[in-house]
Amino acid sequence: MRMFGILTLILLVSLGGVAAAHPPSRMQLTYQEQTGELEVDISHDVADPTTHFVQAIVIRKNGVVLSEEMYTSQPSGDRFTYRYPVVLSPGDEVTAGADCNLFGTITARIMIPGTTVAPPPAPVATPLWVYHALLLVTGFAFIIIAGLLPVYGKRIAGWYRLHVGTAIVGSIFALTAIGLVFRTSSLAPGTSVFSIHVLLGLLLLITLLAALVLALVRNLAGARKAALRKVHIRAGRIFIVLVVVNxxxxxxxVGLI
Incomplete structure (x- = not known):
């Protein structure tokens, strides 16, 4: 029984010591921009600040230790303030940790307000209608050359092959440009002008395909070859006019005119 009483007394004394040893109850951080100082305001109620005190304060900026101060007492038995010269910028995150010499730790954090340095702007994506326009104009230029060769270029050696080649290249560019319209609806705003542009583009596609088909089959038409040639030429002319309008x-x- 005597041993049990001694152990109970030791336990009560130990619990009393643990209860007496406690970390700071409050800590607040304030940054004074005028002086460039970080104020650490601490509340730590103790009976004797020379035996029970905050022994260490660690300051971190964005996770990196800036200052680590050790103390052998605290200025008062309840509330006190430490000041540390720290260079901070808008957007910096500052944390402070205060360790009691007997038991426990408290931490506090602040974010320095203000405008942070903006990241470089992302490159602006080129609107898809720009590629659509470039492809169509390039194709139109090749088809114009193909249309002018039978009229003004017959003196050029191999003009017919050049006529066919430029027509094929121009058709590829034009068909690709027209295909972009069906790939996405974001080429231009959904205005009535754009709707007409799309409908006229469909008519362009039909006349271009008609001109290409007539060019391919006219050599197999026999007596109708001359008639098909005339229709082929007319289809090409209609295509050119429609391209200009479109x-x-x-x-x-897109608001450019």
């Missing part, structure tokens, strides 16, 4: 409509749809 280019103007496209520029109007």
């Amino acid at each position: 280019i103007l409509l496209g520029l109007a749809a």
Whole structure:
């Protein structure tokens, strides 16, 4: 029984010591921009600040230790303030930890307000209608050359092959440009002008395909070869006129004219 009483007394004394040893109850951080000082305001109620005190304060900026101060007492038995010269910028995160020499730790954190350095702007994506327009104009230029060769270029050696080649290249560019319209609806705003531009583009596609088909089959038409040639030429001329009109409509749809 005597041993049990001694152990109980030791336990009570130990619990009393643990209860007496406690970390600071409050800590607040304030940054004074005028003086460049970080104020650490601490509340730590103790009976004797020379035996029970905050022994260490660690200051971190963005996770990196800036200052680590050790103390053998605290200025008062309840509330006190330490000041540390620290260079901080808007957007910095500051944390402070205060260790009691007997038991426990308290931490506090602040974020320095203000405008942080903005990251470099992302490159602006080129609107898809720009590629659509470049492809169509390039194709139109090749098809114009193909249309002019039978009229003004017959003196050029191999003009017919050049006529066919430029027509094929121009058709590829034009078909690719028209295909972009069906790939996405974001080429231009959904205005009435743009709707007309799209509908006229479909008509362009039909006339271009008609001209290409007529060019391919006319050599197999026999007696109708001359008639098919005339229709082929007319289809090509209609295509050129429609391209000019549709280019103007496209520029109007995106607000350039």
